[in-house]
Amino acid sequence: MEKINIQRVWAMMLRHLFTWPRDLNNLVDCFWWGTFDLVIWGMTSSYIQEGVYGAGLVSFIIGGLICWTIVSRIQQEIGIEFIKESWDRNMLNIVASPITPFEHFLALILLSLVKLVITIGLMTFLAYLLFSFNIFTYGLLLIPLVFNLLLVGWWASFFINSLIVQYGNRIESFTWILIWTIQPFSGVFYPTSSMPGWMQNIATVIPTSYVFDGMRGVIATGQLDYSKVMWALGLNAVYTLFGILYFRHGYKKALETGMILKLS
Amino acid sequence: MKNVLEVNHLVKIFGRFTAVDDITFSVGEGEIVGLLGQNGAGKTTTISMILGVLSKTSGNISIFGKQMPEERQDVIGRMNFSSAYIKMPWRMKVWEHLYVFARMYEVEQPMDKVNRMIETFELEKYRDKLGGDLSAGNMAKVNLAKAFINYPKFVLLDEPTSSLDPEIARSVHTYLLKSQEKYQTTMLLTSHNMAEVEELADRVIFINHGKITAEGTPEELVKKTLPMTRMRLYMKDGQKRTVEYCRIQKLPVETKDRYVEIDIKEEDVSHVLSDLAHKGVEYTEITITKPTLEDYFIDELKGKSS
Secondary structure, three states: OOOOOHHHHHHHHHHHHHHHHHOHHHHHHHHHHHHHHHHHHHHHHHHHHHOOOOOOHHHHHHHHHHHHHHHHHHHHHHHHHHHHHHHOOOHHHHHOOOOOHHHHHHHHHHHHHHHHHHHHHHHHHHHHHHHOOOHHHHHHHHHHHHHHHHHHHHHHHHHHHHHHHHHHHHHOOHHHHHHHHHHHHHOOOOOHHHOOHHHHHHHOOOHHHHHHHHHHHHHHHOOOOHHHHHHHHHHHHHHHHHHHHHHHHHHHHHHHHOHHHHHO | OOEEEEEEEEEEEEOOEEEEEEEEEEEEOOOEEEEEOOOOOOHHHHHHHHHOOOOOOEEEEEEOOEEEOOOHHHHHHHEEEEEOOOOOOOOOEHHHHHHHHHHHOOOOOHHHHHHHHHHHOOOHHHOOOEHHHOOHHHHHHHHHHHHOOOOOOEEEEEOOOOOOOHHHHHHHHHHHHHHHHHHOOEEEEEOOOHHHHHHHOOEEEEEEOOEEEEEEOHHHHHHHHOOEEEEEEEEEEOHHHHHHHHHHHOOOEEEEOOEEEEEEEHHHHHHHHHHHHHOOOEEEEEEEEOOOHHHHHHHHHHOOOO
């Protein structure tokens, strides 16, 4: 066996330790995922323990999972495809070309929809095959809910891409995790009514909480509570507007600080 | 000659650091202008502001008579750029990358243009190669092919040939000069290769610490600040007579072993050689070295030429 030189091992550890405090990605990895898993699965377990589902628990969880995939895939696809230009050192080619930031964004939105259709198609097929859960049973009632989920993915992308152009690659972890910060308050696997009071208060301003409660209502009763759709739509309209304004602000800031050049 | 680019009192400040400090210059139609300066002088910052990918702090940039960045969308399709610091996507084929930009710049018959650029930059062998499989030299050629994909009337080139071997760099120079001659393409280029700038640029602008310190044709700049040609003779007979002659004529002279080095105006060379011949001076070797832009550049950085 080769002799281990502890100096070299320490040097390599130092290489990472020096950059850890300056790299938000590491801090996120350390603190975020453990906390997130604990909250989500703790809440879901408590809900299961209550034993008051009104309909099939499997349908709730699989329906929630499929619908959450819509939000997370849309946001991540837009974020990752955007930051890929930086990884490929192609960003300057793009921003120096005639394509405007919003045309760039629109292209990414359309691409994310294509990928989403493939992903959701596969999930729907597998859910039917493995668990006899047919999401199409609920037909047109799901369309307003799905539309709201798409809006959430889009405005979240505006916020996240704005952060990336302002702060660069050091916060690229946000591309993966920021959307997940709203998941515990969205009631993906459990109803908002089973959350503690402080979480319910936050959930009132999270559009996905209305969507997932609405989805469970559709699964349980076959009826869609349109007031929930309208609440979600109203909140989404506000966040989309702020998302667009924040992206414009972020892009302007990036042009001022030169971060766009650094992303290249 | 109409101006394609006009820069007036341009300033860029990052926090407390002034990267570009009140510069004013213009570039005429069909002109190739070299922007020179050491690392951190403000060349790339200036080019970035002209491209509209960096905001100016104050001042004015006008391209084809349109204000940047306010009217950027009106002119950006007629411009393009290449930089040694950018690459193409790793998983994309060369022709795909060029095709994407041909579409982005709304080039008519984009595939034809892609094929022509691949041929022009001798990329036929690499047409179906992925970006990640290209050498630095071929990547630079792809960048240049992209820079000319839209028949631009104004091109910004940031160290365009820095990764190229001399043979390919020469073919790129030929292409750039042909493009200037045939299409009246205006170019603003930065380079650390002074011989390249001397060959390509009609005019040179020196930037130091964000300020323009000199401007003119390469010949003018070199002559203005370094007017002397160095003549080096390997003496067979008459070394002392030569030194004495130079002292009388007040010509700067140095001796090293059997060599005599005289700093002299280019137009006086024949006259001095004739005088030395009359004095019976014999030499077996003669070297005449003209100052170059590189000599000027080094002097400029040392603050001598100003």
